[in-house]
Amino acid sequence: MNIFEQTKNRLNISDVVNYYGVQLNRSNFACCPFHAERTASFKVYPNAYKCFGCGASGDAISFVMKLFSLTGINAVKKLNTDFSLNLPFETYQSAPKLDRTNVLKFEAWEQWACNTVAEYLKQLDEWKRNYAPKTTDDNLHPLFAEALNKIEYWDHIYKTVFIEGDFTIKTEFYQTHRKAVDALDTTRKVRSA
């Protein structure tokens, strides 16, 4: 489980929004902290929030990102500090250096993996837009829930590893997280089949 998932597992989103000043009523509605309103249209679900006024939606991590203008990983760090979670942050440094054969394997994988993550993010973005609840009585569509719960982590990986990562970061990620990316591709194929 990655640090984003571990953080969310340890927290209740209602406690998170409450901690940062959003008071929910008995039906889990509050006045939205992201736009000015007098009637409560910000709703909290078990692992997500959605505002029916301004359309903002996300999970506990994206709530903190948006509220404090933070990147995903910095929102995770803030939650870890504010809620004293003491979760260990990943470093990829323990991975051994790749030998020549594995460098070739890595190079063959890298472009494919980068595309796969980019495609998955595009997919999540579509789900987030297309499967959002339309009325306050709708239940959360599982694809909308998946989008809200995965988007920040994979966006973080895409930027820090595939776009900004140097050779060391990329090869260490390859050794420790390759399967997570390979699994994405399988999931997408099954779903779109």
Ligand SMILES: [Zn+2]
């Ligand atoms: Zn709003």
